[in-house]
Amino acid sequence: MRMETTDETLAQAAANGDREAFSLLLARNYDRLFGLCFRLTGARADAEDLTQDICAALPAKLGSYKHQARFSTWLYRVAVNAAHDRRRRFATHARAADGWGDWEVNRVATNKETQDGVDWLTQAMSSLSQELRDTLALTLEDEMTHREAGEVLGVSEGTISWRMAEVKKHLRVMHQEEQKA
Amino acid sequence: MSDDLTHLKDAMRAATPAPSKKDADLALAMKNFDDMQNSRQGSANEARLTTDHPTITSRFTSGVIHMFHSLTTRGALAATTSITAVGIGIFLYTQQGNIRFELPKPDAVVAEVPVNEAPLKDTVEAIIEAAPDAEAPATAQIDTRRTREAAELGKEEGFAAGASAAPEAEADMVIAEIAPAVPPALTRKAAPAPMGGITSGALGYDDVVIQPEPNTEAFANADANPVKITTDTPVSTFSIDVDTASYSVMRSSLMNGYAPDPQSVRIEEMINYFPYDYPAPDANEAPFKPTVTVFATPWNAGTQLVHIGIQGTMPALEDRPALNLVFLIDTSGSMATPNKLPLLIQSFRLMLSELNDEDEVSIVTYAGSAGQVLKPTKVSNKAAIMAALMRLGAGGSTAGQQGLQQAYAVAEEMRADGEISRIILATDGDFNVGISDPDQLKDYISKKRDSGTYLSVLGFGRGNLDDATMQALAQNGNGQAAYIDTLSEAQKVLVDQLGGAMFPIANDVKIQVEFNPAQIAEYRLIGYETRTLAREDFNNDTVDAGEIGAGHSVTAIYEITPVGSDAILNDALRYQPAADTDGNGELGFLKLRYKTPGEDTSQLLTTPITTGMGEATDDIRFSAAIAGYGQLLTGGKYLQDWGYNELITLANNTKGEDAYGYRSEAIKLMRLAKSLSGE
Numbered sequence: 001m002r003m004e005t006t007d008e009t010l011a012q013a014a015a016n017g018d019r020e021a022f023s024l025l026l027a028r029n030y031d032r033l034f035g036l037c038f039r040l041t042g043a044r045a046d047a048e049d050l051t052q053d054i055c056a057a058l059p060a061k062l063g064s065y066k067h068q069a070r071f072s073t074w075l076y077r078v079a080v081n082a083a084h085d086r087r088r089r090f091a092t093h094a095r096a097a098d099g100w101g102d103w104e105v106n107r108v109a110t111n112k113e114t115q116d117g118v119d120w121l122t123q124a125m126s127s128l129s130q131e132l133r134d135t136l137a138l139t140l141e142d143e144m145t146h147r148e149a150g151e152v153l154g155v156s157e158g159t160i161s162w163r164m165a166e167v168k169k170h171l172r173v174m175h176q177e178e179q180k181a
Numbered sequence: 182m183s184d185d186l187t188h189l190k191d192a193m194r195a196a197t198p199a200p201s202k203k204d205a206d207l208a209l210a211m212k213n214f215d216d217m218q219n220s221r222q223g224s225a226n227e228a229r230l231t232t233d234h235p236t237i238t239s240r241f242t243s244g245v246i247h248m249f250h251s252l253t254t255r256g257a258l259a260a261t262t263s264i265t266a267v268g269i270g271i272f273l274y275t276q277q278g279n280i281r282f283e284l285p286k287p288d289a290v291v292a293e294v295p296v297n298e299a300p301l302k303d304t305v306e307a308i309i310e311a312a313p314d315a316e317a318p319a320t321a322q323i324d325t326r327r328t329r330e331a332a333e334l335g336k337e338e339g340f341a342a343g344a345s346a347a348p349e350a351e352a353d354m355v356i357a358e359i360a361p362a363v364p365p366a367l368t369r370k371a372a373p374a375p376m377g378g379i380t381s382g383a384l385g386y387d388d389v390v391i392q393p394e395p396n397t398e399a400f401a402n403a404d405a406n407p408v409k410i411t412t413d414t415p416v417s418t419f420s421i422d423v424d425t426a427s428y429s430v431m432r433s434s435l436m437n438g439y440a441p442d443p444q445s446v447r448i449e450e451m452i453n454y455f456p457y458d459y460p461a462p463d464a465n466e467a468p469f470k471p472t473v474t475v476f477a478t479p480w481n482a483g484t485q486l487v488h489i490g491i492q493g494t495m496p497a498l499e500d501r502p503a504l505n506l507v508f509l510i511d512t513s514g515s516m517a518t519p520n521k522l523p524l525l526i527q528s529f530r531l532m533l534s535e536l537n538d539e540d541e542v543s544i545v546t547y548a549g550s551a552g553q554v555l556k557p558t559k560v561s562n563k564a565a566i567m568a569a570l571m572r573l574g575a576g577g578s579t580a581g582q583q584g585l586q587q588a589y590a591v592a593e594e595m596r597a598d599g600e601i602s603r604i605i606l607a608t609d610g611d612f613n614v615g616i617s618d619p620d621q622l623k624d625y626i627s628k629k630r631d632s633g634t635y636l637s638v639l640g641f642g643r644g645n646l647d648d649a650t651m652q653a654l655a656q657n658g659n660g661q662a663a664y665i666d667t668l669s670e671a672q673k674v675l676v677d678q679l680g681g682a683m684f685p686i687a688n689d690v691k692i693q694v695e696f697n698p699a700q701i702a703e704y705r706l707i708g709y710e711t712r713t714l715a716r717e718d719f720n721n722d723t724v725d726a727g728e729i730g731a732g733h734s735v736t737a738i739y740e741i742t743p744v745g746s747d748a749i750l751n752d753a754l755r756y757q758p759a760a761d762t763d764g765n766g767e768l769g770f771l772k773l774r775y776k777t778p779g780e781d782t783s784q785l786l787t788t789p790i791t792t793g794m795g796e797a798t799d800d801i802r803f804s805a806a807i808a809g810y811g812q813l814l815t816g817g818k819y820l821q822d823w824g825y826n827e828l829i830t831l832a833n834n835t836k837g838e839d840a841y842g843y844r845s846e847a848i849k850l851m852r853l854a855k856s857l858s859g860e
Contacts, residue, residue: 014214022214026207034200044198055206059214121192140190164186171185 007071015062039137040083076152135163400445401649403710411698418693418714420726421735428454429664435853448811449708457734457800459492468686469493474795480823483748487739495732504540505595509588511608513548517575521642525607526570528671535679536560543591547584557595592634602634609642626657640664659728681730687775689726693719696769702749703742707808736804803835825855
């Protein structure tokens with residue numbers, strides 16, 4: 001029955017007041033949403049806060065969900081806006097680096113190999129511009145096509161492709177530096 | 182994906198933690214969903230229009246990205262934000278993250294404040310916690326959205342009511358969303374009547390600004406002073422501070438309908454805002470006189486307050502030296518709103534009427550083309566000065582290096598023996614005076630100060646206020662930093678207290694108190710967190726500290742816990758026996774260092790602090806009330822059950838004659854703060 005229902009249908013139902021639909025919709029998408037928030041912010045605490053904000057606001061926002069958009073595109077757009085907002089506030093107050101700047105390595109597994117991977121990750125992410133980071137947050141998990149990512153960020157598909165190329169170039173350079181070192 | 186990207190993806194996957202708050206978040210979402218449903222019954226509004234969401238978002242997103250990039254440069258100017266302030270900032274602004282969420286829901290209904298007070302009150306309670314003061318004056322985009330949203334408020338009332346009942350732990354997130362719709366409504370109700378044509382920030386906020394401006398306020402702040410154990414840290418050292426900016430910022434926030442950002446509250450500035458009647462020094466004594474009073478703490482029966490009041494001498498103003506003033510005025514585009522440049526011009530006009538004929542004034546502006554708008558002119562020629570002031574117009578971007586350097590050059594020209602040179606920098610906060618490195622800027626100003634030209638800073642307007650830089654500049658320039666939100670404040674700073682603002686009588690004034698561990702178990706300095714000095718700085722004459730101006734009074738209050746009191750917070754150590762010192766019955770010893778203006782070596786004043794010393798006059802107890810008020814605004818960790826009701830009673834009982842009305846105004850503000858805090 002409901003198991004097969006698409007997110008889009010659930011969202012429409014939720015917007016019309018169907019409680020179970022909303023509950024199911026959110027339960028289905030929560031983990032993905034959290035993952036995105038993490039990729040956007042780079043820090044667990046920030047990701048948790050951001051996710052909570054979005055969850056709290058979702059009931060009100062659903063009213064504006066237009067059926068033709070894919071639900072995930074819409075949800076991700078909400079998430080990106082929220083992250084930008086948070087960043088702006090944070091920048092105003094602290095003028096400090098964002099999550100990718102003040103990473104706490106010991107939060108992750110103590111496995112040395114994984115830890116090396118994490119260090120490199122922080123290094124890589126911090127050296128990219130904010131736009132590229134946001135783009136990566138959307139595209140690193142294969143669910144988003146370039147066109148969809150463009151819709152979420154409000155840029156053209158071509159821009160996304162160009163940005164991904166930039167990232168690859170940057171990573172290649174980083175790799176070469178490492179080889180030299 | 183390329184290899185590198187795959188590597189990145191894997192690393193990212195490894196780094197992503199598992200979500201641990203899922204249940205709580207889902208519960209919160211469901212609660213909000215239910216609340217919304219409840220409020221919707223009866224007002225079926227199926228035809229809810231959705232605006233062109235993608236367009237707004239994409240425009241907004243790219244706009245925000247752009248803003249964020251440009252913010253980074255400005256960020257370089259922020260001077261003194263501590264790391265913990267960052268933590269607080271994250272916490273507070275996380276809650277505000279929702280504010281931008283509110284999608285525009287166009288509705289023809291007029292933007293009327295909902296009549297039903299109760300949900301509004303609860304909603305308003307959240308404003309305190311969400312502290313959206315940085316948000317409120319932000320953008321036109323938000324303004325127009327809110328006009329429509331305020332209409333929505335009527336429907337969403339139910340939502341707010343339900344939401345506000347949500348568990349306190351999570352309430353902030355939800356309510357913060359509705360909160361932004363509220364401040365403008367509150368503003369329309371709470372906005373004070375405009376005074377003399379110049380309006381407070383409230384009207385400026387209502388103005389539709391064509392260009393949305395990001396809110397880049399930054400405040401100088403540090404962690405609240407903790408309770409110190411006397412045996413561990415017997416000595417407390419700090420620099421005095423006569424700035425009053427924090428009080429005005431607090432007032433401006435409350436008048437705009439929201440609780441002041443705790444980060445903007447510096448308790449010592451609030452206490453020092455008011456003139457007190459401490460005993461004045463005799464003619465041949467030091468230029469100021471300290472008076473120490475020990476009395477019961479209003480908010481804690483187990484502790485006492487050590488109140489240190491310093492009164493500066495008020496030399497006969499007829500004999501005062503001539504003043505050479507350079508008005509360095511920011512005339513960039515951002516100064517165009519009524520609560521900035523026009524208020525500034527009015528303020529300077531007020532001040533002009535207080536100056537003597539021999540004083541000289543020059544005006545330098547910095548924006549677009551920096552320039553000397555008025556050559557040094559004697560005040561006897563008021564007409565020329567007024568004319569130059571009236572001609573000022575805002576426009577262009579902030580210029581250059583030239584601004585500050587030119588001002589100092591002009592001050593050099595005007596200098597003469599026995600006269601006092603001062604630059605008054607008037608700005609709304611973006612200190613693009615050309616030297617973009619804040620440390621370099623401070624060094625430059627310090628050097629100039631040593632060569633005899635002082636610098637004071639006047640801040641105007643909200644949204645851009647770089648309070649931290651203002652404080653730093655004034656500190657280095659041996660001047661005062663004040664924030665002018667209304668013409669009355671301009672009158673206070675530039676007319677009533679002109680003597681204090683313009684004429685220093687003691688420089689680099691430092692206080693050091695040593696408490697006697699045999700008598701006092703713990704102590705806590707209220708305020709002065711941004712003025713702390715190292716213990717060794719006290720005797721080091723090269724360390725800069727605050728100035729006292731003619732007629733100024735400065736107050737510092739310690740809360741002390743006598744040995745054996747019930748109110749001691751820290752347990753005794755288990756493994757180290759308590760030190761057995763034999764005090765001579767003194768509670769502590771107060772030392773003050775100051776320099777006569779022009780001198781490089783400091784002089785020392787000392788006095789012991791004894792039990793029951795001094796007499797707690799109404800004046801002194803009023804200052805304690807303000808200390809309590811400041812603590813209420815910043816969380817009130819040590820206040821126990823003492824709240825706004827007790828505060829207002831105490832303030833009312835101790836306000837005394839209040840010739841200028843500052844204290845009655847303060848009580849009004851306390852009432853506002855109380856309502857906004859939902860007590």
